[in-house]
Amino acid sequence: MTRALATTVDVLVVDDNPIMRDALRGILAADDRIRVVGEAANGREALTLARDLRPAVTLLDHRMPIADGLSVVAALGQLSAVLVLTSSDDPQTIGDMLHRGARGYLVHGEFQPGDLLRAVHEVVNGRGWLSPIAASVAVSLAREQTTPRRQRPDAGLTERELQVVNLLCQGLSNAGIAQELWLTEKTVKNHLNHIFAKLGVRSRTEAIVRWTSERA
Template sequence: MKILVADDNAVVRLGLQAVLDQVPDVSVTLLAADGVQALEVARAERPDVVLLDVRMPRRSGLDVLAELTEIAPVLMMTHSDEPETIRAALAGGARGYLVHGTLTIAEIAAAIRTCVAGGMVLGPQAASAMFAQGPVVAHVDVQVRARLSTREQQIMDAVATGISNGEIAVQEFLSPKTVKNHVNNIYAKLGVSSRAQAMALWVGSAPSSADPLGPGPRNLGPPAGSRALGRVPGPS
């Protein structure tokens, strides 16, 4: 794979390059220091994935995101964890959002492969920032919601707000055991094994009244390939 790293911080660029050099199926790591250079390199080299920072000179990551997504899948890899920024990135077509921190080489490689396969990747810090203000929707995929019964959709909508099973039980007038059973069934039907993975996937499937396009299928990629990961290495 050919990976483009776009970040104005030279330490981050070189650090990610060193990490990617250890990933067997990454053949080339391209570097860009700002949004303008990222577009130039992407158009010339046609990378398989772009790892994109948010705040960069000349043109920011959000400014060039739409143009980059026409060339390759984009995974936001940044220090910015503001909910508004995350919403804008996902709405702009990013395949995932990871906040710099601590992530193993294997997890970085897995995140990149997920994006190449058309899946979505969200780090827990980004997911927490989003769900603290309610579910955030980047895409609408009615096929994902159709996997669940109407009651399970209601439960999953509640899970996506970040509340606990006990709180869902009170909200939906159910017993905690019934909610737990519903959640376990949801995991099986969505092909996930954790609450974080289910929430990350639901980001790409829940309907949103704020979505100007309204309900309808859009390209999120293979739902079972969606991942919720830790944070990516970066300078302190």
């Protein structure tokens, strides 16, 4: 669900590995706009804490005892924006997590600390964030599983918007798109807002799936 902009983003960290939880807490502490309000070691604990604490964002591991991430992501998604952090790059897992409501998906080893901080702020404001490998999987799954819609080939996008959405589908961040097209990040954000409106979507993930499905 979409959250309004807030001064501090409350985050719940869910991972069965205490070392990983410590590492994530350390990364998040570098941003004074983010506050870790709770930690859980499995999906069942995560749901209990999410109901009590109402975090803006939940960082969710996939493989955990008692209740794994996939079994609780839909319920957690009703309580906060879910950002999956896992070592799994399995296409089926990525597709299932996104389909059940995850707002973002980061694969360990495929992102830097700064990427995690940016992802937290992106998902709390209704946008998505995918590691390049997750974006690639999302595109492939859309091509394989979604029936193409009959629309104008360009969906009414301008030439510049076509360039932006194609780079988005390659997994580039706003900063990456800006660098590639020699634009400011603010201009890229404006283009993405126009693209979302024309495609009838609300997030980067939905835009990738819609755009690729219509071109399949």
